[in-house]
Amino acid sequence: MSTGQDEEEKKSGSLKVIYAAIAANLGIAVSKFIVAGITGSAAMLAEGIHSAVDTGNEVLLLIGERNSAKPPDAKHPFGYGKELYFWALIVALSVFSLGGGLSIYHGIDALRHPEPLRDPTWNYVVLGVSALFEGYSWNVSRKALNKRRKPGTSLWQTMRASKDASVFTVFIEDSAALIGLAIAALGIVLGQVFDKPYFDPAASVLIGLLLVGAAFTLARETGALLVGESIGADATRKVRGVFEQDPAIESVSALQSMQLGPDEVLLTAAVQFRRGMRIDEVEAAIERLENAVTALYPSIRHIYFESGALRAAMG
Structure with a gap:
C-alpha cells in the first residue's frame, strides 16, 4: 500500500473517531440534562455538563483536522499540521474550565444545600444507555490506537506515543467519561441506600476532579507536540x-x-x-x-x- 493510501486511511480513521464521539456525546448530553431536571441529581447534571463540553470539544477537533490539512504556503512553508495540536490544547483547557470547573462548583454548591433525590430510576436508565454509547465511542478510538500499537506495549503507552491528537484526545475524554459514569452511579446508589443526600453532590465534585486530571493529561500530551516534540x-x-x-x-x-x-x-x-x-x-x-x-x-x-x-x- 502506498504512503498516500496510508495517510488517507489514517485521516479517515481520525475523522471516524471524532464523528462517533460527537454522535454519542450529543445524544447523551440531552438525555442527561432532561433526567437531571426531573430527578434533581447533581451528579447527573455534572455528567450532562461533561457530555455537552465533550460534544463541543469534538467540533473543535474537527476544525483542527480541517485546518491542519491546508497545503503549505509562503507564510507556513512546512504546512499547518500543528493546527491540530493547537485546537487539541484548547480542548484540554475546555475540559479543565468548563467540564471540571463547573462540575466541582455545582457539586460544592449542592453540598451546602443538599436536596433529597427524587425517583432515581431514570438516572439509572440514562447512565446505562450513556455507558453503551460512550463505550462504543471509546472502542472506536481504542481500535484506532491499536492500529499503531507496537508488540509488548500497553494501550496507555501507545496513547502516550501517539502523534494523532484527534485519536488520543477522544480516547482520554471517553475514558474519563466512562469512569465518570461509574462515579455518578455510585453516588446515586449510595445516596439511595443510606438515604443521605450528600453522596450525589460529592460524586459531582469527584467527577470534576476526574475531568481536571484528564485535562492535565491532554495538556501535557498536546503541549509537548505543539512546542516541537521529537520522534523519540x-x-x-x-x-x-x-x-x-x-x-x-x-x-x-x-x-x-x-x-x-x-x-x-x-x-x-x-x-x-x-x-x-x-x-x-x-x-x-x-x-x-x-x-x-x-x-x-x-x-x-x-x-x-x-x-x-x-x-x-x-x-
Missing part, C-alpha cells in the same frame, strides 16, 4: 543506524527531529561524509539516505543536511 529516542536510534551503515558516512554528530503534524516530521542531520567525494557521489548518497529513512519512517518527509558536512566532503 528509539526512532532516532534507528534512523542513526541507517546513516551509520551507509558507506558514504564517516560519522554522525547529531540528528534532530520535530513533529510537524500527526504524520509529518522534520529531520536535520549533522553528519561527516567521506572526504574527497565528488559532488555526484554526495548527491547519490543523500538520495540513498533519504529513501532509506523514508522507507523506515514514512512520516519523515523533510530531511536537511548540515552544510558544513557537505563542504568537508567535497573539500
Whole structure:
C-alpha cells in the first residue's frame, strides 16, 4: 500500500473517531440534562455538563483536522499540521474550565444545600444507555490506537506515543467519561441506600476532579507536540543506524527531529561524509539516505543536511 493510501486511511480513521464521539456525546448530553431536571441529581447534571463540553470539544477537533490539512504556503512553508495540536490544547483547557470547573462548583454548591433525590430510576436508565454509547465511542478510538500499537506495549503507552491528537484526545475524554459514569452511579446508589443526600453532590465534585486530571493529561500530551516534540529516542536510534551503515558516512554528530503534524516530521542531520567525494557521489548518497529513512519512517518527509558536512566532503 502506498504512503498516500496510508495517510488517507489514517485521516479517515481520525475523522471516524471524532464523528462517533460527537454522535454519542450529543445524544447523551440531552438525555442527561432532561433526567437531571426531573430527578434533581447533581451528579447527573455534572455528567450532562461533561457530555455537552465533550460534544463541543469534538467540533473543535474537527476544525483542527480541517485546518491542519491546508497545503503549505509562503507564510507556513512546512504546512499547518500543528493546527491540530493547537485546537487539541484548547480542548484540554475546555475540559479543565468548563467540564471540571463547573462540575466541582455545582457539586460544592449542592453540598451546602443538599436536596433529597427524587425517583432515581431514570438516572439509572440514562447512565446505562450513556455507558453503551460512550463505550462504543471509546472502542472506536481504542481500535484506532491499536492500529499503531507496537508488540509488548500497553494501550496507555501507545496513547502516550501517539502523534494523532484527534485519536488520543477522544480516547482520554471517553475514558474519563466512562469512569465518570461509574462515579455518578455510585453516588446515586449510595445516596439511595443510606438515604443521605450528600453522596450525589460529592460524586459531582469527584467527577470534576476526574475531568481536571484528564485535562492535565491532554495538556501535557498536546503541549509537548505543539512546542516541537521529537520522534523519540528509539526512532532516532534507528534512523542513526541507517546513516551509520551507509558507506558514504564517516560519522554522525547529531540528528534532530520535530513533529510537524500527526504524520509529518522534520529531520536535520549533522553528519561527516567521506572526504574527497565528488559532488555526484554526495548527491547519490543523500538520495540513498533519504529513501532509506523514508522507507523506515514514512512520516519523515523533510530531511536537511548540515552544510558544513557537505563542504568537508567535497573539500
